[in-house]
Amino acid sequence: MSEQRETRTEVHPMAGVTAQRMAELAGPLGWGDSCRLLTLEEAVAALRSHDFFAELTEAELQEVARLAYECRWSADSPIIHEREEARNFCLLLDGLVALEKEVRLGPHSPARRAIVEYLKPGDMMGWSSLVPPYLYTQSGVAVHATRALCLDGQALRALMQRYPHIGYVVMNRVAEVIRSRLEHQSVMLLYFLSIVSHELRAPLAAVENYLQVMLSGYAGSLSEEQETMLERSVLRLTEMSDLISGVLDLARMHPEQIQQALETIDLQEVITEAVEDVQLRMKQKDLHLELDVPDPPPTLVAAHGRLRQVLSNLLSNAVKFSPPGSRVKLAVKPQANRVQIEVIDEGVGIPRDELDNIFVAFYRVRDTAETAGLGLGLSIVKRIVDAHRGRVWAESPYPPQGKGGSRFVVELPVNPLEVEESG
Numbered sequence: 160m161s162e163q164r165e166t167r168t169e170v171h172p173m174a175g176v177t178a179q180r181m182a183e184l185a186g187p188l189g190w191g192d193s194c195r196l197l198t199l200e201e202a203v204a205a206l207r208s209h210d211f212f213a214e215l216t217e218a219e220l221q222e223v224a225r226l227a228y229e230c231r232w233s234a235d236s237p238i239i240h241e242r243e244e245a246r247n248f249c250l251l252l253d254g255l256v257a258l259e260k261e262v263r264l265g266p267h268s269p270a271r272r273a274i275v276e277y278l279k280p281g282d283m284m285g286w287s288s289l290v291p292p293y294l295y296t297q298s299g300v301a302v303h304a305t306r307a308l309c310l311d312g313q314a315l316r317a318l319m320q321r322y323p324h325i326g327y328v329v330m331n332r333v334a335e336v337i338r339s340r341l342e343h344q345s346v347m348l349l350y351f352l353s354i355v356s357h358e359l360r361a362p363l364a365a366v367e368n369y370l371q372v373m374l375s376g377y378a379g380s381l382s383e384e385q386e387t388m389l390e391r392s393v394l395r396l397t398e399m400s401d402l403i404s405g406v407l408d409l410a411r412m413h414p415e416q417i418q419q420a421l422e423t424i425d426l427q428e429v430i431t432e433a434v435e436d437v438q439l440r441m442k443q444k445d446l447h448l449e450l451d452v453p454d455p456p457p458t459l460v461a462a463h464g465r466l467r468q469v470l471s472n473l474l475s476n477a478v479k480f481s482p483p484g485s486r487v488k489l490a491v492k493p494q495a496n497r498v499q500i501e502v503i504d505e506g507v508g509i510p511r512d513e514l515d516n517i518f519v520a521f522y523r524v525r526d527t528a529e530t531a532g533l534g535l536g537l538s539i540v541k542r543i544v545d546a547h548r549g550r551v552w553a554e555s556p557y558p559p560q561g562k563g564g565s566r567f568v569v570e571l572p573v574n575p576l577e578v579e580e581s582g
Contacts, residue, residue, distance in 0.1 A: 195229055196228050197228060209250045209281065231305065238301055240298050244294060258277070259297060272298070367400070370392055405539060417547070459573060473567050475536065477567075487502070552568055
């Protein structure tokens with residue numbers, strides 16, 4: 160018994176800690192530059208000042224207070240470490256803590272640490288000590304001298320099992336914190352991506368413009384081999400530009416912005432521009448494009464640039480997964496108060512069990528890992544179509560009795576503004 164007490168005292172050198180108190184806390188007490196046990200009155204007062212436990216009764220608050228202790232860290236001290244065992248649940252009383260996440264740009268690249276959020280007095284950290292697998296999901300570093308009210312995670316879990324209402328209150332608040340942080344970090348990630356993407360677009364556009372000048376013959380005649388090499392270079396740059404545009408759109412595309420651009424458009428002009436967007440890629444794969452568009456095309460109220468993006472993305476998707484020498488079809492079918500636009504390909508098709516997921520951002524159909532792209536094109540299509548009060552879906556295999564091929568259908572109201580007003 161004395162050996163066990165001696166080991167624990169060595170790990171947690173805090174004045175006044177007894178073996179009985181250590182056993183009551185059922186685990187390591189704390190860590191940091193200095194930690195101390197609190198009297199029951201001190202702990203209750205500290206807990207009462209923090210709204211995390213505001214819904215507990217006085218008796219429940221006292222039960223939690225029996226587990227409380229206070230820890231301090233000097234500036235720049237590490238507090239928790241990502242992927243290590245989560246032992247402590249803390250409520251910040253003073254100071255500032257930077258939450259960091261390990262980031263790798265590739266499987267073989269060195270790890271880098273990125274600050275994802277700052278915690279201030281009143282915030283909570285260490286919720287991982289309450290949720291399996293009990294591993295910290297981020298690292299925490301004290302930016303300034305920091306003080307926190309801490310609870311041993313194992314002891315708090317045991318207390319929540321004995322008192323279900325305490326468990327309900329704590330886990331409900333933890334869920335709120337997790338949701339809030341996820342929303343915040345998602346916004347920050349998209350903001351970061353939009354800045355990086357914007358900075359990349361300008362040099363890529365300049366290089367592509369020079370290549371297009373050379374392909375047009377303004378810099379001198381080209382051999383067939385040189386022309387082929389330049390065309391392939393332009394294609395790679397176009398793919399890179401599409402990736403950047405996709406990230407930017409994901410970060411800043413909002414339905415309200417799309418709806419403000421609604422106007423009566425020339426559908427034939429939109430189709431012509433979308434076809435031009437993929438013409439070089441179709442040439443490289445020797446694909447045949449079949450257009451089935453009424454003359455004159457139906458009148459449509461839409462955001463010209465965004466509808467072009469929808470058709471361009473669908474055509475690009477068809478080209479990407481079509482075998483060389485095959486056929487891609489774009490058809491327009493007017494209906495009562497609506498217009499259907501179809502893009503049909505003779506490609507590998509989409510597994511039926513994945514059809515419901517292909518419009519989700521960053522989703523990649525299995526066995527397509529070697530194909531260029533981030534899985535954003537179809538999700539952007541859906542966002543634009545939704546903003547037009549329309550629908551989009553996919554069918555595969557197509558025709559149904561075949562072994563491959565896909566049919567994407569965009570159905571738009573002739574005037575989304577009337578749909579909005581009537582709704």
